[in-house]
Amino acid sequence: MIEGFTALYIFMLAAFTGYEVIARVPVILHTPLMSGSNFVHGIVLVGAMVAMGHAVTDMEKIVGFIGVMLAAGNAVGGYVVTERMLEMFKSSKGADQ
Amino acid sequence: MNTVIQLSYFLAAVLFILGLKRMSSPVTARGGIVWAGAGMVVATLVTFFWPGMHNYGWMMLAIVIGGGAAWYTGKKVAMTDMPQMIAIYNGMGGGAAAAIAAVELMRGEFFSTTFQVLAVLGALIGSVAFSGSMIAFAKLQGIIRKSLIFPNQQLLNLLVFGGALVFGLILMAADQPGDSSIFLFFLLALAFGVMMTVPIGGADMPVVISLFNALTGLAVAFEGFVLGNAAMIIAGTVVGSAGTLLTQLMAKAMNRSLGNVLFSGFGAGATAAAEQGEEGIMKEVDATDAAVMMAYADKVIIVPGYGMAVAQAQHKVWEFTKALQERGVTVKFAIHPVAGRMPGHMNVLLAEAGVPYDMIYDLEEINNEFPQADVALVIGANDVVNPVARSNPESPIYGMPILDADKAKNVIVVKRGRGKGFSGIENGLFFLDNTRMLYGDGQEVAGKLIAELKQL
Numbered sequence: 386m387i388e389g390f391t392a393l394y395i396f397m398l399a400a401f402t403g404y405e406v407i408a409r410v411p412v413i414l415h416t417p418l419m420s421g422s423n424f425v426h427g428i429v430l431v432g433a434m435v436a437m438g439h440a441v442t443d444m445e446k447i448v449g450f451i452g453v454m455l456a457a458g459n460a461v462g463g464y465v466v467t468e469r470m471l472e473m474f475k476s477s478k479g480a481d482q
Numbered sequence: 483m484n485t486v487i488q489l490s491y492f493l494a495a496v497l498f499i500l501g502l503k504r505m506s507s508p509v510t511a512r513g514g515i516v517w518a519g520a521g522m523v524v525a526t527l528v529t530f531f532w533p534g535m536h537n538y539g540w541m542m543l544a545i546v547i548g549g550g551a552a553w554y555t556g557k558k559v560a561m562t563d564m565p566q567m568i569a570i571y572n573g574m575g576g577g578a579a580a581a582i583a584a585v586e587l588m589r590g591e592f593f594s595t596t597f598q599v600l601a602v603l604g605a606l607i608g609s610v611a612f613s614g615s616m617i618a619f620a621k622l623q624g625i626i627r628k629s630l631i632f633p634n635q636q637l638l639n640l641l642v643f644g645g646a647l648v649f650g651l652i653l654m655a656a657d658q659p660g661d662s663s664i665f666l667f668f669l670l671a672l673a674f675g676v677m678m679t680v681p682i683g684g685a686d687m688p689v690v691i692s693l694f695n696a697l698t699g700l701a702v703a704f705e706g707f708v709l710g711n712a713a714m715i716i717a718g719t720v721v722g723s724a725g726t727l728l729t730q731l732m733a734k735a736m737n738r739s740l741g742n743v744l745f746s747g748f749g750a751g752a753t754a755a756a757e758q759g760e761e762g763i764m765k766e767v768d769a770t771d772a773a774v775m776m777a778y779a780d781k782v783i784i785v786p787g788y789g790m791a792v793a794q795a796q797h798k799v800w801e802f803t804k805a806l807q808e809r810g811v812t813v814k815f816a817i818h819p820v821a822g823r824m825p826g827h828m829n830v831l832l833a834e835a836g837v838p839y840d841m842i843y844d845l846e847e848i849n850n851e852f853p854q855a856d857v858a859l860v861i862g863a864n865d866v867v868n869p870v871a872r873s874n875p876e877s878p879i880y881g882m883p884i885l886d887a888d889k890a891k892n893v894i895v896v897k898r899g900r901g902k903g904f905s906g907i908e909n910g911l912f913f914l915d916n917t918r919m920l921y922g923d924g925q926e927v928a929g930k931l932i933a934e935l936k937q938l
Contacts, residue, residue, distance in 0.1 A: 388594075392707055392715070399703075399716045402499055403723030410506040411844065415728060415819075416826035420568050421505045422724050423695050425498045425518055427571075428717040429578045429702045430545075431491075431529045432709050436585040437544070438535025444661075445585050446537060450544045452581025457548030459575035460526075464519050465556030466567050471505070471512045473833035 427460030497521030573615025604704030696725025789862015793924030
């Protein structure tokens with residue numbers, strides 16, 4: 386378990402990281418980045434799996450099932466859409482980056 | 483095994499951050515998503531070995547159904563519909579965070595009260611992001627067309643939110659929360675998400691989707707604390723803060739505060755100003771004359787907008803651009819930060835058509851070039867080139883930075899009909915002396931221009 390002030394420190398540092406990563410981004414990448422960060426929070430899949438894995442009653446299992454299904458949709462959909470968008474970024478100098 | 487799991491989560495967190503960092507430059511962006519994707523695969527795979535888990539069969543089925551459906555829709559959807567797909571996938575993430583909280587609340591075995599409080603907060607935020615994103619999807623997809631605005635709406639929304647908070651507090655305090663209060667809590671939270679999004683106009687949806695994206699990140703982080711999962715905490719928090727910044731940048735590009743977007747139905751106070759708006763004659767031009775004007779120009783700046791996306795005209799526009807370049811005309815694309823339905827939406831569409839990104843310019847980069855341009859070709863853009871934003875303090879878009887297309891020697895506006903734009907504001911540009919209107923569907927008009935150009 387990550388507790389108390391350790392948790393708070395992780396939270397703060399991660400928040401600054403997110404801010405720094407985005408701070409100087411050209412407008413043309415705003416949509417792909419939004420889509421990319423949308424994919425990254427698809428990590429919720431991991432949590433949904435753990436929650437479902439520990440579910441005991443039927444109700445818990447059903448809600449857990451829905452959770453895993455939604456989370457998988459977030460992760461996979463986020464990836465596919467972001468990849469399709471970024472695939473299109475080429476420069477006129479030809480070479481694929 | 484536990485060490486391996488923790489190490490893998492650590493690796494995933496590093497890959498997410500590096501991936502996002504790479505995505506923030508056009509040169510490395512394509513690699514960025516692959517890095518982040520690798521992190522996701524690693525994290526997901528090791529989770530199967532998390533100690534003490536059951537229900538593997540059902541879990542696999544859920545992953546296959548959810549992932550499969552998302553894979554299929556994500557691959558199939560047209561580039562123009564990307565914004566609403568982001569909305570729906572984002573909503574799913576919020577819903578998943580809420581579902582985690584629901585399972586944990588039903589089990590009621592919290593390590594400490596702090597975790598219980600965080601679980602409820604995450605559930606609240608996640609539920610709002612879920613139902614709100616679904617409404618945003620429905621609006622952009624055209625399933626919901628009207629913005630529902632009624633008297634005392636804010637008050638009612640506040641009451642629903644207050645109700646959700648009250649049940650949230652009950653859940654936080656209870657040792658073993660009852661199923662009925664859990665149910666009512668989620669019902670109210672979901673209702674609030676719907677109610678806060680319904681009155682917001684379609685033009686503001688990008689900002690709202692970005693906000694929900696940030697909220698989902700935060701919800702994921704909170705549930706990460708509850709489950710003691712560092713990967714979720716870090717990834718969620720990074721997205722939460724990055725998303726918040728992105729939301730602010732978007733709102734700023736539209737010259738509106740976030741509060742303004744969320745709490746004032748756009749256009750409600752604007753009608754008066756719009757009605758007394760611009761007067762004058764719109765002068766028409768046909769495709770032949772327009773083609774001639776551009777063929778003998780030195781410099782043409784193309785300003786695309788949502789109309790181009792709707793008409794799927796980006797390929798034809800690029801073809802036309804190449805034809806102009808062959809004749810020695812310098813062509814540049816000018817993109818307003820909020821052109822289309824999402825910042826960067828136009829860039830993505832033009833990139834899809836094959837336009838190299840170094841031909842595409844931001845507002846700041848290109849604005850002082852308009853006076854030297856012989857022709858500004860406006861395709862399906864409206865509010866982002868409306869000079870009223872500079873001149874009329876009464877106008878709801880007053881103060882929004884615009885592309886100075888009106889300063890070009892000639893302006894050709896490709897437009898489907900004589901109606902007003904998405905925001906319902908009359909456009910002063912259309913009545914200027916140097917402006918010519920070229921009516922028709924974007925794709926059709928671009929096709930005609932190409933044909934005319936060939937005959938010259």
